[in-house]
Amino acid sequence: EDQVTQSPEALRLQEGESSSLNCSYTVSGLRGLFWYRQDPGKGPEFLFTLYSAGEEKEKERLKATLTKKESFLHITAPKPEDSATYLCAPYGGATNKLIFGTGTLLAVQP
Amino acid sequence: DTEVTQTPKHLVMGMTNKKSLKCEQHMGHRAMYWYKQKAKKPPELMFVYSYEKLSINESVPSRFSPECPNSSLLNLHLHALQPEDSALYLCASSQVRTTDGDTIYFGEGSWLTVV
Numbered sequence: 071e072d073q074v075t076q077s078p079e080a081l082r083l084q085e086g087e088s089s090s091l092n093c094s095y096t097v098s099g100l101r102g103l104f105w106y107r108q109d110p111g112k113g114p115e116f117l118f119t120l121y122s123a124g125e126e127k128e129k130e131r132l133k134a135t136l137t138k139k140e141s142f143l144h145i146t147a148p149k150p151e152d153s154a155t156y157l158c159a160p161y162g163g164a165t166n167k168l169i170f171g172t173g174t175l176l177a178v179q180p
Numbered sequence: 181d182t183e184v185t186q187t188p189k190h191l192v193m194g195m196t197n198k199k200s201l202k203c204e205q206h207m208g209h210r211a212m213y214w215y216k217q218k219a220k221k222p223p224e225l226m227f228v229y230s231y232e233k234l235s236i237n238e239s240v241p242s243r244f245s246p247e248c249p250n251s252s253l254l255n256l257h258l259h260a261l262q263p264e265d266s267a268l269y270l271c272a273s274s275q276v277r278t279t280d281g282d283t284i285y286f287g288e289g290s291w292l293t294v295v
Contacts, residue, residue: 104283113184113270113286114223157222167236168284170222 072097072163076156076171083148083178091143091174093158101162103141105134108155108173117143117156148178183207184287186271192293195261201290203254203271212254213284214246215270223270223286229254230276261294268292 073096083089095103102121106114118127120136127134131152133144141158155173163169184205193199203212211230215223228236229248243265245257254271268289275282 106286111268111289111291113186113268113272113289116283116285119283159222167225170224172222 072160072165072169074158074160074169074171076158076174078174079172080175081177083145083176085149085178085180086147088144088146088148090145091156091176093141093143093160093171094139095141095158095160095169095171096139097160097163097169099162100160101166103136103158103160104168105141105143106157106159108157110155114157145176148176150178150180152176153178184271184273184285186269186287186290188290189288190291190293192295193258193261194295195263197261198257198259200258201256201269201271201292203256203287204252205273205285206252207273207285208251209273209275209285210251211274211276211282212248213272213274214254214256215272215286217268217270217289227256258292261292263294266293 075094077092105117108114118134123138125136131146135142155175157173159168159170161168187202213228214226217223225238226240227246232248243260247255270289272284272286274284
């Protein structure tokens with residue numbers, strides 16, 4: 071069965087304190103993996119798509135990486151405006167659809 | 181410019197009412213989606229339209245009825261809903277279906293409260 075697990079469920083950082091969010095997946099025939107950011111009460115905002123193991127993508131303070139079993143979202147020197155829920159969503163598997171993880175709620179304190 | 185516009189942003193309806201949620205995109209995308217999201221949960225897929233034809237229905241109750249009038253518009257008609265249907269309803273679109281590897285872009289959502 072296709073599964074996605076994100077950890078930690080919640081993370082509190084001080085401004086400038088770098089860290090990583092984890093997305094572990096078991097998806098047969100993975101075709102790609104999306105990362106989204108979601109602010110409270112709003113729709114998910116697209117961040118990255120990764121297609122193959124070893125691929126990395128960067129955007130401002132964020133860098134996403136992909137292995138055959140995990141994806142990491144590294145946040146370097148975060149700012150309070152980076153506070154949000156971060157969702158990973160691999161696609162492929164038996165259903166060939168996006169499979170959303172439950173997200174990591176990130177809070178960055180000034 | 182990646183923009184999916186949803187209206188209304190907030191909707192309160194009684195269990196006997198009929199209402200509709202609307203979604204519009206002008207990115208030339210040919211796949212459109214409805215998702216439902218409950219508080220502190222990830223989005224759940226409801227329907228997928230590909231080239232204006234319904235291609236996926238995730239066993240959604242018939243009180244939810246999707247419609248795709250043209251390639252830019254997607255509606256979700258609501259009738260005889262239950263309080264447990266209260267949620268954030270998200271519309272999304274992509275160039276082609278995600279199975280082909282394209283990015284899905286989401287709208288801001290419509291908050292639905294059923295009383």
